[in-house]
Structures are given as structure tokens and as C-alpha cells.
Amino acid sequence: MAQSVDSRGPQTREEDARFPSVDPRTGEVIDYHPMDDEAAVRSAVAAAREAAAWWGGLGFAQRRRRLLSWCSALTQRIDELAGLITMETGKPRDDARLECVLVVAHLDWAARNAERVLRRRRVRSGLLMLQEASTVEYQPYGVIGVIGPWNYPAHTPMGSISYALAAGNAVVFKPSELTPGVGRALAESLAAVVPEYPLLHVVTGFAETGAALCRAGVDKLAFTGSAGTAKKVMAACAQTLTPVVLECGGTDAMLVDSDANLAAAADAAVWGAMANAGQTCVGVERVYVVDEVAQEFTERVVAQTRRLRAGGEPSADLGPITRPSQVEVIRDHLADALARGGTALLGGVESVRPPYVEPVVLADVPETSRAVIEETFGPTLTVHRVANLDDAVARVNAGRYGLGAAVFSAHRGAEIARKLRCGMVAINSVISYAAVPSLPFGGVGDSGFGRVHGAEGLREFARAKAVTRRRFPPAVRVLTFARPAWAMRLLLRIVRVRYGR
Ligand code: NAD
Numbered sequence: 001m002a003q004s005v006d007s008r009g010p011q012t013r014e015e016d017a018r019f020p021s022v023d024p025r026t027g028e029v030i031d032y033h034p035m036d037d038e039a040a041v042r043s044a045v046a047a048a049r050e051a052a053a054w055w056g057g058l059g060f061a062q063r064r065r066r067l068l069s070w071c072s073a074l075t076q077r078i079d080e081l082a083g084l085i086t087m088e089t090g091k092p093r094d095d096a097r098l099e100c101v102l103v104v105a106h107l108d109w110a111a112r113n114a115e116r117v118l119r120r121r122r123v124r125s126g127l128l129m130l131q132e133a134s135t136v137e138y139q140p141y142g143v144i145g146v147i148g149p150w151n152y153p154a155h156t157p158m159g160s161i162s163y164a165l166a167a168g169n170a171v172v173f174k175p176s177e178l179t180p181g182v183g184r185a186l187a188e189s190l191a192a193v194v195p196e197y198p199l200l201h202v203v204t205g206f207a208e209t210g211a212a213l214c215r216a217g218v219d220k221l222a223f224t225g226s227a228g229t230a231k232k233v234m235a236a237c238a239q240t241l242t243p244v245v246l247e248c249g250g251t252d253a254m255l256v257d258s259d260a261n262l263a264a265a266a267d268a269a270v271w272g273a274m275a276n277a278g279q280t281c282v283g284v285e286r287v288y289v290v291d292e293v294a295q296e297f298t299e300r301v302v303a304q305t306r307r308l309r310a311g312g313e314p315s316a317d318l319g320p321i322t323r324p325s326q327v328e329v330i331r332d333h334l335a336d337a338l339a340r341g342g343t344a345l346l347g348g349v350e351s352v353r354p355p356y357v358e359p360v361v362l363a364d365v366p367e368t369s370r371a372v373i374e375e376t377f378g379p380t381l382t383v384h385r386v387a388n389l390d391d392a393v394a395r396v397n398a399g400r401y402g403l404g405a406a407v408f409s410a411h412r413g414a415e416i417a418r419k420l421r422c423g424m425v426a427i428n429s430v431i432s433y434a435a436v437p438s439l440p441f442g443g444v445g446d447s448g449f450g451r452v453h454g455a456e457g458l459r460e461f462a463r464a465k466a467v468t469r470r471r472f473p474p475a476v477r478v479l480t481f482a483r484p485a486w487a488m489r490l491l492l493r494i495v496r497v498r499y500g501r
Contacts, residue, residue, distance in 0.1 A: 019205070021181050024090040024320045024355050025312035033180040036203040041212040044172045044201040048143045051197035052170035056140045060115035067111035067166060069193040075104045081185060085154060088179040090312065090319040090355070095276055102155045102435055103162075106453060109437030110166035117455040118167060118462055127498060128491075131474045138462035140168030145218035147210045147233065149225045150322055151279040151377075153179035154186060159441065159452040160222035160245070161186070164461040165199060172201045174213050176225075178322055180204040211236055218242060220461065224281075226375075227401075227446040245450030245460050247442055249375040250403030252282050254430065255392045255416060256289040256297055257409035264428065265289075265408035266300035269381065272406065272430035274308055274359050277318040278379040279326075282404035282424070282431050286372055286382045288392035294385045301383065302345050302361055310356040310379070318379055320355035327354045330378035333371040337362050337382065340369045345383070367395060375401070389416055397421040402444035406430045423447065 018032040034040070055063065074081065081103075082096035089096075120137035144164040148157035153175060161171050175183030180202075187202045203209055207229075214221060214236035223233045224247040237244050254272065256265045272284035289297045310318040321327050331352045338344060347360035357378050365371055365382040372382060386392045389412060396405065402422040406429065407413050413427035423443040424433040433439050440456035442448060450460055476487045476494075 033204040035205045036209045038212045041216045045216045048170040051199050052142045056168040064111045066194045071107045089322045099155045103158045106437045107162040110162040114166035117458045132468040135467045141219035143218045144169045145213045145221040146173045147223045150176035150178035153182040156224050163457040167461040170199045174210050177206045246448035248448040250401045251285045252404045253396045254284045254287045254406040258290040258292045259410040260408035268430040270304045273381040274379045288384045288386045305359045333376045337365040337369045337371040340366050400446040403447035
């Protein structure tokens with residue numbers, strides 16, 4: 001029977017160190033989860049290490065077969081997983097289904113492409129080392145720690161988990177305290193199709209559990225969450241020189257040129273900003289639109305946004321703000337933007353009705369306001385007029401974050417994409433790169449570093465191993481104390497001819 005709780009804070013039941021997961025739409029408890037401490041995390045890492053030895057030794061073909069079975073099982077249970085995502089995040093059912101579609105598309109790609117990307121391959125040895133046969137291969141690290149957020153509780157961690165497993169690692173996953181059930185469901189579904197060893201361990205809890213995972217001796221840690229937490233994770237991992245990949249937030253922009261298809265641009269801006277109630281790391285938070293078309297573009301955006309409704313019912317366009325404390329951040333950003341001279345074109349501070357926020361569109365918001373420079377993570381959009389796209393690029397590149405961006409332009413899309421300081425750009429669409437498994441995903445600056453997805457994402461979870469094998473004795477022996485004096489003279493002569501011209 002569901003119980004009500006007041007907020008989504010760390011309400012542990014002291015007697016059994018468990019915490020509830022809660023439906024943000026109703027405040028009802030969905031389930032209780034263990035508050036895993038240091039010892040529990042260390043024991044999960046130890047068990048994962050045994051699984052990693054078995055899994056790493058299986059080879060690409062065997063791993064591919066098993067991961068594709070998992071992919072098929074997840075695909076058959078999309079509605080079940082989506083239902084759980086909806087319960088824990090409040091997002092509309094179809095948004096949750098869309099998330100699951102991304103999960104299986106990436107898992108399938110990682111499973112099918114791991115061998116091609118990571119297997120041993122010959123590389124040229126070069127003139128000076130002609131006698132050597134050189135190869136590079138990518139070997140698994142062993143155990144990867146994954147710490148995830150709540151906004152895409154399946155897709156986001158699976159962007160690391162799928163690729164880490166395909167590269168031959170085992171994983172210990174710490175889901176967000178708001179979505180532990182989704183994390184457990186993912187692990188249970190893998191265990192059902194790969195019963196031999198528990199490849200994916202889930203540890204649940206709050207910040208302390210995540211911090212314990214950073215200290216637990218994993219071979220690499222993949223973190224997705226806010227830039228503030230990323231700094232703590234990196235500092236903790238620095239103590240043991242544990243490598244990290246950090247996927248953090250953003251204040252992503254859309255740029256709209258005078259020759260853009262305005263209907264398509266407005267549609268993309270509204271969806272990019274408002275889908276998942278704006279709780280998307282690569283969601284559109286601001287639009288820079290060229291003066292000549294700004295009025296028409298803005299009118300279209302406002303007209304489309306006006307039709308959207310926030311609520312907990314299946315027909316709602318937007319769900320609740322999943323993390324209660326984020327509601328205050330959204331309210332502050334709106335109040336700050338309006339106090340600094342911003343104009344509300346739709347909604348305003350009154351749109352904040354916890355746990356929901358109705359969509360808000362603002363104009364004339366100064367570049368120094370919090371809504372522009374910080375991540376709002378709500379269904380809000382600021383629209384800025386610019387003289388031209390170069391002005392827009394300068395403003396976008398001035399920010400601390402650099403995750404994704406979108407450009408709508410008939411002629412300058414590729415040129416502008418190249419100039420933007422960020423990890424991904426969609427030209428004449430929005431967020432589409434996240435659904436292309438062969439593309440790397442990640443940011444620059446406060447948006448983090450390292451890449452998940454694609455070949456780069458597979459290599460992120462593997463160590464490059466370089467090997468040389470002597471094929472025949474060298475004509476000029478220089479790597480020895482028995483080197484004759486003429487050998488160095490000859491070597492330098494060759495080098496001067498080869499490199500000194
Ligand atoms: P968060 O930083 O609050 O928490 C992320 C995870 O870190 C949670 O599991 C949390 O329990 C854990 N954690 C907290 N303190 C910790 C510590 N000291 N040591 C170790 N782990 C700790 O972020 P959130 O609110 O869960 O997620 C929202 C953020 O994630 C937004 O900034 C969003 O943009 C970002 N995000 C980024 C991507 C991406 O791919 N770049 C994807 C989704 C979300």
C-alpha cells in the first residue's frame with residue numbers, strides 16, 4: 001500500500017537503513033531501497049571484479065551474443081521499464097518510452113560494434129622502426145563505477161553501462177536517489193539473461209554512497225550529473241588516480257538565422273526547451289534569433305508553447321519537476337530575469353506551481369542573468385535578438401558550459417557548428433545527435449570531459465595497449481650499449497634527410 005511522504009529528502013528508516021523512492025506527482029512511496037554504506041559498496045566492487053575476470057575472458061563474440069539477448073529482453077519490456085521511469089520521475093509515458101528506445105538503440109550499437117572498434121589492429125611502425133610489427137588493442141579496465149542522475153534514469157547511465165560492458169568490463173552502478181528502482185530494474189533484467197555472474201551491480205543511496213563508490217577501488221568512474229558534484233567526484237578519484245569521465249549540465253542554445261525554416265525552428269525550440277519539463281542536459285535553454293526574423297519566430301514559439309499543459313495525467317505534455325529543490329532554482333531564475341528587465345511573453349513566476357511548472361517564454365533577458373548563465377533545468381526559454389549569427393556564436397561561446405547546441409540556417413549550418421565551443425551540434429533539428437549511437441556524446445568546460453556513445457565511448461572504457469614485435473634484426477642497432485659509433489652518425493643522417501627538409 002502506498003504511503004505519503006512530505007518531501008523527497010533522505011527519509012531513512014533508521015532501523016533498517018532504507019530510503020523510499022517516491023512518485024513526484026503524488027508523493028506516494030513506490031518502494032524502499034537499501035542505503036548502501038562503504039562496506040556494501042566495497043563488497044559490490046569485489047563481486048564485480050570476479051564477474052569482470054569472467055566477462056573480459058569471454059571475448060567479443062560471446063559478449064555480443066549476451067548483450068544482444070539483453071537488448072532483446074529490454075525491448076520486449078519497454079512498457080514495463082517506461083512505467084517505472086514514469087513512476088519515479090513523473091515524466092509522461094511516451095517520454096519514458098522514447099527514453100527506452102534510446103536505451104536499446106545504444107545497447108545494440110555498442111554490442112555490435114565493440115569488436116570492430118576495440119580489436120587488435122596493425123599500425124605502421126615507421127621508417128626508424130621498420131624491423132618491428134606494431135599493434136594496438138583496447139583492453140577492458142576491469143570494473144567501471146557509474147554514477148547517474150534522475151532526469152533520464154535509464155538512458156543516461158546506460159550511455160556508460162552499455163559501452164563499458166561491450167568493452168569487456170563489469171559495472172557497479174549508483175543510480176540517483178530519486179530513481180533507484182530504475183537502476184535495479186536494469187540490473188535485474190541483465191541478470192535474467194546473463195545469469196552466470198552478476199555483471200551489473202546496483203548500489204543505492206545518496207551522496208555518501210556515490211562518494212564511497214569513488215573510493216572503492218573501481219578502475220574508472222563514469223559520472224553524469226551536475227558540474228558541482230562532478231568536481232567532488234573528481235577530487236575523490238584524484239586520491240587514487242582513478243580516471244574519470246564527467247558528463248555534466250549545460251545551458252544549451254539554439255541559433256536561428258534569417259534564412260531558416262521558421263516553422264521547423266520554432267517547433268524544435270519548443271520541444272527542445274519544454275520536453276521532459278526542461279529537465280534535459282541538452283535541452284534548449286536559450287535561443288539567439290537574427291533580428292529580421294525574430295518577431296515571426298517568437299510569435300510562433302509563444303503560440304505553440306501556449307498549447308502545452310503540465311500535469312500528472314497521461315495526456316499531459318509535461319510532467320512535474322522531479323527534484324523538489326529544483327523548483328526554487330527555476331523560480332529564482334525567472335524572478336532574477338524579470339527583475340533585470342526581462343519581459344514575460346508567456347507565463348512568469350506564477351507558472352511555478354509545485355510540483356509542476358507551466359511553460360515560460362521570456363525575452364529581453366540580459367546575458368548576465370542567472371537564466372542565461374546557469375542551468376535552469378525547467379520548462380523555460382529565453383529568446384534573444386542578435387544582429388547576425390556571428391554575434392550569437394560569440395555570446396554562446398562566452399558561457400562556462402559547452403554541451404550541445406542547435407543551428408537553424410539554410411546556408412551556414414556547418415560553418416556555425418564548427419565555430420561553436422561545445423561537444424555536439426544539431427543542424428536544422430534539435431538533440432538528434434543523442435539518438436545517433438555512432439556519434440560521441442559529451443561536453444567541454446563545465447559540461448565535463450570524456451565521451452560516451454560511439455567508437456569514442458567504447459574506447460573511453462578500455463585501455464589502449466601498444467605492442468611491438470621484432471620481425472628481423474635492425475640494420476642499424478641503436479637501442480643497445482653495444483651501438484657502434486657509426487650507427488649514430490648514420491641514424492642522424494637518415495633523420496636529417498627524412499625530417500630536416
Ligand atoms: P547531481 O550532481 O545532484 O547527482 C548526480 C549523482 O551524483 C546522483 O546519483 C547523486 O546521488 C550523486 N552524488 C551526489 N553527491 C555525490 C558525491 N559527493 N560523490 C559522489 N556522488 C555524488 O545531479 P542530478 O540532479 O542527479 O542530475 C541533474 C544534472 O545532471 C543536471 O546538471 C544535468 O544537466 C546533468 N545531466 C547531464 C547529462 C549529460 O550526459 N551530460 C545527462 C543527464 C543529466
